[in-house]
Amino acid sequence: MEFDILTLFPRIIEGPLDESILKRARANGLVQIRVHNLRDFTHDKHRVVDDKPYGGGPGMLMKPEPIFEAVEKLRRNDSCVVLMTPQGAPFTQHRAREFSKRPHLVIICGHYEGVDERVREALVDEEVSIGDYVLTNGALAAAVFVDAVVRLLPGAIGHEQGAADDSFEGGMIEGPQYTRPPEFRGMKVPEVLVSGNHEQIAKWRAEQAKKRTQERRPDLLKGEKS
Numbered sequence: 001m002e003f004d005i006l007t008l009f010p011r012i013i014e015g016p017l018d019e020s021i022l023k024r025a026r027a028n029g030l031v032q033i034r035v036h037n038l039r040d041f042t043h044d045k046h047r048v049v050d051d052k053p054y055g056g057g058p059g060m061l062m063k064p065e066p067i068f069e070a071v072e073k074l075r076r077n078d079s080c081v082v083l084m085t086p087q088g089a090p091f092t093q094h095r096a097r098e099f100s101k102r103p104h105l106v107i108i109c110g111h112y113e114g115v116d117e118r119v120r121e122a123l124v125d126e127e128v129s130i131g132d133y134v135l136t137n138g139a140l141a142a143a144v145f146v147d148a149v150v151r152l153l154p155g156a157i158g159h160e161q162g163a164a165d166d167s168f169e170g171g172m173i174e175g176p177q178y179t180r181p182p183e184f185r186g187m188k189v190p191e192v193l194v195s196g197n198h199e200q201i202a203k204w205r206a207e208q209a210k211k212r213t214q215e216r217r218p219d220l221l222k223g224e225k226s
């Protein structure tokens with residue numbers, strides 16, 4: 001799988017992309033991630049990438065020319081162009097799994113007051129929001145997006161069942177987990193988990209996942225995709 005990420009702040013996203021699971025996935029050849037500075041696609045002396053919006057209003061808007069040039073250079077027949085924006089569809093585990101099946105993602109990181117509408121109209125295939133809040137720039141959101149997608153690639157994490165048992169897989173959040181020691185400051189690990197009875201352990205975990213989902217995310221049990 002391949003990613004091409006277009007941003008005005010490459011350093012913000014390069015750090016997270018070179019740690020932990022993402023670092024191993026890249027080293028093992030499971031994914032190629034390239035980060036591009038949109039200023040490299042300008043042709044004026046000052047490398048201008050933004051301007052005031054027509055009609056007035058606060059802030060600056062990203063100009064279309066550098067984005068068009070970058071996407072047109074990078075896009076292939078099998079590419080999906082994704083815009084990170086608060087106006088996008090909510091990013092969920094279900095959508096992360098769908099994106100993980102794409103061979104090539106070109107990600108546009110919005111900044112300032114966003115992008116010129118012509119970028120959306122002519123270039124973008126999918127708009128994605130990671131939550132109902134506003135970040136300083138889209139590079140932060142893109143790092144979250146890439147991490148969620150890459151960890152779903154076969155071989156990206158150490159144990160294949162790990163991703164399948166994650167929160168939001170199967171429509172519920174994950175239940176409680178414990179490790180050694182079996183007792184800590186008077187708090188004991190539930191007996192079923194040290195019983196060795198795998199059938200009972202699986203049943204307990206399913207019950208706990210449902211209970212926690214009912215308490216914290218009842219919306220997930222109402223037929224909404226996770």
